[in-house]
Amino acid sequence: MASYICFECGRKVSETDVRRRIRCPYCGSKIIVKERVTPTKMKAR
Ligand SMILES: [Zn+2]
Secondary structure, three states: OOEEEEOOOOOEEOHHHHHHOOOOOOOOOOOEEEEOOOOOOOOOO
């Protein structure tokens, strides 16, 4: 599951909202960036 973050206001935008309209539903910004979902921590051996 990918989540997105508005570049302007920094709010989370759901993937369905992004698919409907590539715009932030809060501020109307067109710049939406993909959020890194749960960064995997790997232990170096
Ligand atoms: Zn926004």
